Amino acid sequence: MITKEYINDVKTNGNGALAKAINGLKDTSSLTYFFENLGFLPKDFDGSLLLPFLNHESSNIRFWIVKNLGKLGDTKYIKPIAKIAKEDTDSMVRREAVSSLGRMRNEKNIPILFNLLSDRDPKILAQVIRGLLVFKGNETVDTQLKQLVHHPNEFIQQVIQKEYFPKKIMDSHFPHAKTYEYLNNVVVHGDVREILQSVPEDSIHLTFTSPPYYNARDYSIYPSYNAYLQFLADVFEKVHRATKEGRYFILNTSPIIIPRVSRQHSSKHYPIPFNIHPLLVDMGWEFIDDIVWLKPEASVKNRNAGFLQHRKPLAYKPNPVTEYLMVYRKKSDKLIDWNIREYDRKTIEESKVLGNYETSNVWHIDPTFDKNHSAVFPVELCNRVIIFYSFKGDVVFDPFAGSGTVGKAAIALERSFFLAEKDEKYFQLIKKNLGNKSLFSNKEAQFLTLNDFTALTKI
Ligand SMILES: C[S@@+](CC[C@H](N)C(=O)[O-])C[C@H]1O[C@@H](n2cnc3c(N)ncnc32)[C@H](O)[C@@H]1O
Numbered sequence: 001m002i003t004k005e006y007i008n009d010v011k012t013n014g015n016g017a018l019a020k021a022i023n024g025l026k027d028t029s030s031l032t033y034f035f036e037n038l039g040f041l042p043k044d045f046d047g048s049l050l051l052p053f054l055n056h057e058s059s060n061i062r063f064w065i066v067k068n069l070g071k072l073g074d075t076k077y078i079k080p081i082a083k084i085a086k087e088d089t090d091s092m093v094r095r096e097a098v099s100s101l102g103r104m105r106n107e108k109n110i111p112i113l114f115n116l117l118s119d120r121d122p123k124i125l126a127q128v129i130r131g132l133l134v135f136k137g138n139e140t141v142d143t144q145l146k147q148l149v150h151h152p153n154e155f156i157q158q159v160i161q162k163e164y165f166p167k168k169i170m171d172s173h174f175p176h177a178k179t180y181e182y183l184n185n186v187v188v189h190g191d192v193r194e195i196l197q198s199v200p201e202d203s204i205h206l207t208f209t210s211p212p213y214y215n216a217r218d219y220s221i222y223p224s225y226n227a228y229l230q231f232l233a234d235v236f237e238k239v240h241r242a243t244k245e246g247r248y249f250i251l252n253t254s255p256i257i258i259p260r261v262s263r264q265h266s267s268k269h270y271p272i273p274f275n276i277h278p279l280l281v282d283m284g285w286e287f288i289d290d291i292v293w294l295k296p297e298a299s300v301k302n303r304n305a306g307f308l309q310h311r312k313p314l315a316y317k318p319n320p321v322t323e324y325l326m327v328y329r330k331k332s333d334k335l336i337d338w339n340i341r342e343y344d345r346k347t348i349e350e351s352k353v354l355g356n357y358e359t360s361n362v363w364h365i366d367p368t369f370d371k372n373h374s375a376v377f378p379v380e381l382c383n384r385v386i387i388f389y390s391f392k393g394d395v396v397f398d399p400f401a402g403s404g405t406v407g408k409a410a411i412a413l414e415r416s417f418f419l420a421e422k423d424e425k426y427f428q429l430i431k432k433n434l435g436n437k438s439l440f441s442n443k444e445a446q447f448l449t450l451n452d453f454t455a456l457t458k459i
Pocket residue numbers: 190191192193209210211212213219373375376377378399400401402403404405406420421422423426
């Protein structure tokens with residue numbers, strides 16, 4: 001059996017010993033092992049020993065040969081490697097060939113890489129782009145690459161966008177970790193669409209909300225399902241504008257069942273999360289995760305009574321024990337590391353999520369029932385969202401505040417809140433829930449009319 005030590009010995013004994021050793025290896029697995037472990041190649045290594053294996057039937061062997069030829073960086077191997085890049089039947093081998101051409105950083109390879117720009121495999125194309133970006137600034141290269149901004153593959157578009165058409169970051173009035181004083185611990189009474197008109201761009205760190213239901217409760221009457229979706233889209237587009245670069249929006253929704261009006265009709269199930277998702281992505285929210293909020297079955301409405309009796313197929317109605325937390329990030333060229341680095345060390349240290357935490361995307365949390373509001377968040381749900389998706393001192397926004405649970409959790413976790421609520425009754429309820437001065441260590445809560453808030457933003 002050959003070992004790495006044996007391969008090392010052979011390498012140091014020159015090309016003659018190498019040729020002999022290679023000739024002595026007859027089976028595919030020994031050859032693969034040998035080529036995989038060739039490691040660093042001596043200056044006088046004769047790559048032509050490897051060339052015949054470019055036609056080997058094993059794609060593994062072809063892969064390692066291409067990789068080793070690439071290491072040599074010798075222009076005399078450009079042609080065979082380019083042939084593999086174009087013609088090999090295995091995409092991993094082709095990708096390695098393109099990567100080898102790129103690593104050579106040789107201008108002679110530019111036309112070969114251009115030739116591969118029409119490759120149908122996006123992974124190969126990404127590798128070609130990487131190889132060409134070494135020559136960024138070369139007019140012909142830039143012209144060719146810029147055209148790919150219209151490529152059908154979204155990953156390719158994104159790479160080119162970032163390299164050649166980076167979004168202009170707004171000149172924010174504040175460093176990323178800070179925001180306007182008038183958004184700290186404020187509740188505004190009014191339609192959130194109007195309230196958001198006065199909220200500057202790039203000012204909110206995190207939004208967590210549960211929208212009004214479609215015709216399911218008395219506070220939410222919309223002329224049609226489509227009008228309801230448009231209303232939500234309008235609000236979330238405004239939230240997007242107000243959200244800081246690369247920050248999160250977590251939307252709690254679930255499909256909703258409108259009960260049948262009589263035995264002659266059937267109930268209707270509206271898949272809200274699935275219908276709202278494409279609208280969110282279109283307006284610039286990047287989908288990050290779906291978290292499932294799982295409730296005990298005993299806490300939800302039972303739909304099984306009929307089926308339990310008759311057991312007839314097609315009439316099965318499972319009890320809906322889940323809701324979604326759909327996690328989005330304001331699309332950004334910047335990585336999350338950038339967002340984190342915008343905070344000082346102390347804040348990062350103090351915001352760390354220590355101890356046990358939920359590692360899966362299924363969160364088992366009991367629902368909360370409240371005699372004053374029919375659809376309140378459990379505080380535990382808010383706590384998790386806030387600790388996972390914000391830092392201490394951040395502003396957490398809820399456009400549909402209801403009883404103000406998000407605000408309560410935010411304060412307890414040393415963040416501040418910004419809340420909007422349209423209904424006078426619920427605005428008063430928030431006042432009752434959050435008006436307690438002892439809750440506040442920094443700025444006491446303010447309860448404002450839309451006009452007062454707008455005036456405040458203009459000072
Ligand atoms: C599902 S509830 C939110 C409950 C909240 N998560 C809680 O824990 O209490 C939705 C709330 O949105 C409010 N709302 C509906 N349309 C609104 C609008 N256009 N602007 C502001 N609030 C609105 C409703 O009055 C309702 O209180």
